[in-house]
């Protein structure tokens with residue numbers, strides 16, 4: 241397998257995902273415990289991930305230098321490249337500016353790292369100039385001895401280097417991100433140097449049956465309760481468990497009062513029509529509002545909601561005699577909530593971060609290791625219609641994370657109404673399927689306006705629409721002005737409390753998709 245040393249980048253887990261996509265086994269290890277964690281494993285290659293620190297800081301993460309004496313191919317990415325330079329005799333210095341975002345890689349010298357897959361197997365290389373994604377502050381300023389300079393970008397001269405004899409490579413950009421045009425090709429080439437075929441993997445019936453068999457093994461004949469949210473993730477997780485344990489599963493939908501307009505009704509209909517399953521709807525709006533009273537901090541809000549969900553679920557589970565709880569946690573939720581040893585927590589997704597330590601239920605998270613697009617593919621194999629597998633995601637904590645400041649019934653009503661207008665008007669947009677999400681946020685900012693002949697002092701709604709493939713990064717969507725204009729007019733006309741609408745033009749990073 242390929243060992244991925246996790247220096248703490250937010251995209252480290254994407255490296256293992258990319259390797260999985262080409263059927264290459266990998267294992268993530270912490271730098272300090274490389275040899276303990278790889279004892280007994282066959283190491284075919286090593287990838288050093290990116291990370292938020294500076295290699296020249298005393299406190300930055302390190303690995304045993306013996307790793308470089310194993311004679312296996314090594315690929316350093318971002319911090320990993322800097323780590324190689326710093327530790328093999330080169331130099332790393334702070335850059336003048338932080339570089340975050342797209343750049344153009346110019347190849348200075350061909351390398352097996354840059355080979356292209358061709359239909360007839362002829363030897364061709366990726367184009368001399370290609371798009372890459374950068375995210376770094378430091379720069380390598382001199383190469384270690386024996387290394388060749390193979391690529392540069394506009395702002396980073398030493399953006400790629402190689403020691404072909406030792407099969408050690410470094411790239412400053414992130415090949416694991418989709419924004420890097422030939423990123424997957426570079427990872428395939430590296431995997432091939434490590435001895436793998438690196439051919440594309442498919443999510444098929446056999447793949448799904450393996451997941452179902454694993455669930456069966458872990459639950460046995462016990463009773464299971466599923467926390468349905470109506471979204472793709474929890475629906476598919478529930479369906480997988482249903483395939484595994486049948487009627488031992490009871491699906492429960494908690495109406496927190498923080499859902500979109502018509503959500504509960506749609507969910508009941510969709511499940512009855514497509515899943516042939518009935519769901520227990522629990523009305524718990526008042527409990528959630530009480531838990532949110534006076535809470536303004538976003539993380540506290542998420543945790544208060546998480547606790548309330550669990551409290552209600554625990555109660556339902558006891559009534560049913562269930563011992564297991566199904567959750568539709570997916571991989572980005574895990575990474576962003578927990579972080580690894582060297583990465584920082586971005587936000588607590590309630591289905592991961594907010595669970596109380598004394599929770600009595602045992603978690604079953606059948607899609608925890610997958611990304612959204614993989615989850616959708618699993619749904620497709622299960623025979624779910626596209627209408628369901630491609631539903632737009634909606635956060636577990638619901639509208640609460642789209643209300644800046646304290647959550648009250650009045651504010652929920654405003655943001656729900658605004659959201660409903662957004663959803664109606666976006667139907668007219670041809671490019672709506674390409675949107676990852678579009679929604680309204682109650683910003684908590686008040687501003688002066690004029691209504692008729694009178695001054696008003698009202699709420700401000702922000703519209704957020706993004707395009708993304710896995711929610712790890714996103715671009716703000718270029719919605720036509722006419723549609724935005726219609727949304728704005730309707731919101732200010734139909735919701736009396738609102739007198740201003742703004743459009744959020746922030747990518748992720750630096751913003752997250754939700755405001756809280």
Ligand code: XMP
Nearest residue numbers: 588589590633634635636637711752753754
């Ligand atoms: P962020 O805001 O972190 O969102 O960029 C990434 C994606 O995750 C959704 N999201 C959540 N989903 N529980 C969920 O199941 C949560 O607590 C949660 N918070 C955010 C968000 O809507 C976006 O699609």
